[in-house]
Amino acid sequence: MMSKEMTLLNKLRNVSVKVKILGITLGLVLLMGITSIFIVRELLVIKLTEDLERRALSIASDLSSRGTDFTILQDIYSLDKLIKEMERNNPDIEYIFFLDHQDHVIIHNLGKEYEVSLQLIQLNRDTDWFEQSYQLHTFISENGVIHDVLSPMLEGDVGFVRVGLNENQIAETINELTFILIISTTLIGIVGVIIAYLLTRIMYRDLTKLIQVSNEVGKGNLNFSVAIESNDEIGLLGREFNTMIQHLKEKNDENLRYLDQLKMRNNELALLNQLSVTALDASSFKRHLNQTVTQLKEELQLLSCFIEIQLSGEKLEFIQGETACLTCLQATSVNCQRSKSKHKTFPLKTMQRGVGKIVICFKEEPNGIQLRFINSFARQLSIIIENVELWQELKYKEELRLKLLDKVITAQEEERRRIARELHDETSQSLTSITLGLSMLEEVETAEEKRSKLLELKEIAEKTMAEVHYISWSLRPSALDDYGLLPAIKMYANDFSKKYGVEVDIQVIGFEQVRLPSTVEVTIYRVIQEALTNVARYAEAESVSIIIKQARNQVSLIIEDDGIGFDVAKILDKKIAKEHLGLKGMQERIESIGGHFFIESNPGFGTSIYVNNIEIGGELAAHENHVSGRS
Numbered sequence: 001m002m003s004k005e006m007t008l009l010n011k012l013r014n015v016s017v018k019v020k021i022l023g024i025t026l027g028l029v030l031l032m033g034i035t036s037i038f039i040v041r042e043l044l045v046i047k048l049t050e051d052l053e054r055r056a057l058s059i060a061s062d063l064s065s066r067g068t069d070f071t072i073l074q075d076i077y078s079l080d081k082l083i084k085e086m087e088r089n090n091p092d093i094e095y096i097f098f099l100d101h102q103d104h105v106i107i108h109n110l111g112k113e114y115e116v117s118l119q120l121i122q123l124n125r126d127t128d129w130f131e132q133s134y135q136l137h138t139f140i141s142e143n144g145v146i147h148d149v150l151s152p153m154l155e156g157d158v159g160f161v162r163v164g165l166n167e168n169q170i171a172e173t174i175n176e177l178t179f180i181l182i183i184s185t186t187l188i189g190i191v192g193v194i195i196a197y198l199l200t201r202i203m204y205r206d207l208t209k210l211i212q213v214s215n216e217v218g219k220g221n222l223n224f225s226v227a228i229e230s231n232d233e234i235g236l237l238g239r240e241f242n243t244m245i246q247h248l249k250e251k252n253d254e255n256l257r258y259l260d261q262l263k264m265r266n267n268e269l270a271l272l273n274q275l276s277v278t279a280l281d282a283s284s285f286k287r288h289l290n291q292t293v294t295q296l297k298e299e300l301q302l303l304s305c306f307i308e309i310q311l312s313g314e315k316l317e318f319i320q321g322e323t324a325c326l327t328c329l330q331a332t333s334v335n336c337q338r339s340k341s342k343h344k345t346f347p348l349k350t351m352q353r354g355v356g357k358i359v360i361c362f363k364e365e366p367n368g369i370q371l372r373f374i375n376s377f378a379r380q381l382s383i384i385i386e387n388v389e390l391w392q393e394l395k396y397k398e399e400l401r402l403k404l405l406d407k408v409i410t411a412q413e414e415e416r417r418r419i420a421r422e423l424h425d426e427t428s429q430s431l432t433s434i435t436l437g438l439s440m441l442e443e444v445e446t447a448e449e450k451r452s453k454l455l456e457l458k459e460i461a462e463k464t465m466a467e468v469h470y471i472s473w474s475l476r477p478s479a480l481d482d483y484g485l486l487p488a489i490k491m492y493a494n495d496f497s498k499k500y501g502v503e504v505d506i507q508v509i510g511f512e513q514v515r516l517p518s519t520v521e522v523t524i525y526r527v528i529q530e531a532l533t534n535v536a537r538y539a540e541a542e543s544v545s546i547i548i549k550q551a552r553n554q555v556s557l558i559i560e561d562d563g564i565g566f567d568v569a570k571i572l573d574k575k576i577a578k579e580h581l582g583l584k585g586m587q588e589r590i591e592s593i594g595g596h597f598f599i600e601s602n603p604g605f606g607t608s609i610y611v612n613n614i615e616i617g618g619e620l621a622a623h624e625n626h627v628s629g630r631s
Contacts, residue, residue: 021203025196026189033185040181041174048170052092053147057134059086060151060163063096067161068153071098071106079107094146094164101159120162123148144168206234210241222249260369285388286316293318296377300370303363307381309348309356312389321361342366346378350386405592406519413522485521486511489528489546500536503543510550516616523589524548524557524611530582531559531609539563539607550616555595557611565601590614 063086070078083096087109097108097116105116123137135150146164153159206228216224222245228238289307297305297320304321342365348356358378362370480488486508493504516524528546535541541563549556571583583599586609590597595614601607 021200022193022196025192029185029189029192033181033189037178037181037185041178044174044177045170048173049147049167052165052167052170053136055090056147056149056163056165057136057151059090059093059165060134060149060161062086063098063161063163064151064153067098068158071100071153071159074106076107083107083109090165092165092167092169094141094143094166096161096163099160099162101157103160106159123150123162144171203234206230206238210234210238213241213245217245217248222252285384289316290318293320297321300360300373301363302360304361306359307356308359309385311355311385312392344371344374346374348378348382348385350382355382355385402592405588409523409589409592410519480521480525484515485525486548488521488525489548492525492529493532493546496532496536502535502541504532505543505545507545507547509548511548516555520555520593520614520616523593524555524614527557527586527589527609527611528559530586534582535561535563538566541606553616554612555614555616557609557614559609560606562606565603565605565607567603568599568601 063082067079067082069075070082079098086096087093093109095108095110095116097110098106099121100106103121105121108114108116110116123139134152137148137150139146139148143166145167147167148162148164151161151163153161209226209228213224213226225242225245226238228235289309293305293307296302302321304319306317306319306321308315308317310316342362344360344362344366346358346360347354348358358374358381360374366374479491490506493506496502497504532544535544539561541561543562545558545560547558587597590611593614596610596612598610599607600610
């Protein structure tokens with residue numbers, strides 16, 4: 001239903017103004033005509049019905065007063081004559097009949113073959129006759145609406161007269177009047193449509209002119225104007241439209257001037273964008289700068305263009321143009337050998353120092369737009385050169401930092417190896433001696449209480465020894481040096497699962513007799529160790545999956561858990577990075593060996609750590625072809 005209404009509205013929107021005006025006129029005429037007919041009919045029904053009821057009361061009263069004597073005398077002939085007289089004078093009488101005081105029908109006008117029904121005789125007889133002189137009642141019969149009046153004769157002691165009038169004459173009168181109103185409305189509507197059509201033609205002629213001029217303006221032709229002589233609203237609209245066209249013409253001329261400037265600016269941005277994209281790579285920057293010189297010459301239609309820059313102490317020169325201008329450009333003379341050409345020099349400088357220059361050979365004296373373009377290009381090129389130098393410096397410092405970090409990690413691992421050896425060889429032996437001594441003391445003592453205490457001491461000592469072994473192994477597992485990365489990870493995962501009750505699944509792919517460099521093995525091992533430690537502390541996970549893959553001399557690592565997860569952006573924010581040094585340490589370790597480190601996590605969806613692009617050598621060692629384990 002809604003779609004049909006929308007379709008109808010769309011069709012109405014597409015109808016011409018002429019049809020809309022004619023439709024509105026015709027609609028108003030029809031609405032007024034229909035409304036008038038409806039109101040007149042209702043008023044006539046009310047008035048004629050009231051008149052009919054008054055006549056019914058008058059007829060019944062007249063019959064009761066004139067027929068009283070005839071009823072007493074049982075003069076049927078006179079009563080019949082009286083009824084026929086009333087029927088002649090009132091053609092809308094449906095029935096008349098006289099009743100005696102015992103409600104027996106004396107005479108009626110319904111015909112010999114028809115008997116008055118008891119229901120009609122008893123109709124509306126519940127009211128006390130001493131309170132009023134008649135009874136009026138309206139009901140619907142087979143012949144239509146009947147207005148029934150019951151009038152007593154001598155307060156009902158003699159009898160009653162019942163008269164019924166139909167509404168046939170009312171219906172005929174209303175139908176005749178309705179027909180006259182319809183004819184009148186139709187004639188008025190035709191006259192109104194004709195008048196509206198004539199007025200619409202006059203108005204539509206001016207609208208057609210506006211439409212034609214609008215189409216020309218829409219095509220970009222601003223040399224037209226609207227010729228409307230009327231002083232009505234359409235004429236005012238036409239004059240305002242002419243004013244708008246004049247303003248558009250002025251703006252169009254202004255836009256054309258700005259368009260040339262924007263075109264120059266766009267060319268400048270295109271050239272600068274090409275350079276800025278390659279600003280992080282010195283070799284690419286040099287190559288694209290040479291292309292930029294060529295494009296600059298073509299865009300500005302120059303004879304020659306020469307750019308000289310100082311990049312990190314290196315002097316670079318780029319030149320494009322006619323051979324006859326090369327000597328002039330390098331000499332930076334004011335006047336070229338070509339009489340109509342001019343040279344202009346634009347310096348390249350940063351806040352601290354000059355970084356080069358741009359020397360241009362114009363075909364003719366340059367205009368303001370060209371000069372602004374070259375000056376703006378020179379400023380932006382100076383900034384790009386400075387950014388290239390800063391990036392090279394930053395890259396150098398980053399390489400230096402990674403080397404220093406590698407040295408720090410190496411020294412750290414050596415220290416951990418030494419501490420692990422000392423804890424294993426010395427502390428463990430001391431704790432073992434304590435345990436043996438306590439065992440011997442237990443055999444000497446006989447008191448039950450001392451025996452219990454000694455057992456507790458023994459248990460504590462053994463637990464301490466086990467913890468020292470675990471700490472020693474965590475600091476530097478011997479399996480990492482003896483057997484390599486994969487067995488060490490598996491052993492650590494087994495111990496981790498036993499201690500924390502978290503299932504660890506390890507999948508190793510592609511390590512076919514490949515032993516990783518020691519630095520890579522230690523780094524990967526420490527990253528896995530730190531990741532599992534974080535799982536135990538914060539993740540509340542039930543299982544962890546570790547996938548290590550080696551392909552084409554590159555190692556990748558994926559660590560996933562089904563824990564509670566966290567907001568990565570918030571955790572790694574610089575302001576709170578000190579509280580999460582473990583994650584930063586993992587990232588720096590991976591980056592120190594040339595890999596890429598990425599964390600993906602959301603609250604309630606676990607955490608995934610991705611490590612890739614770790615380059616390795618081809619060192620071979622006896623190793624398993626494929627390792628897969630579940631702890």
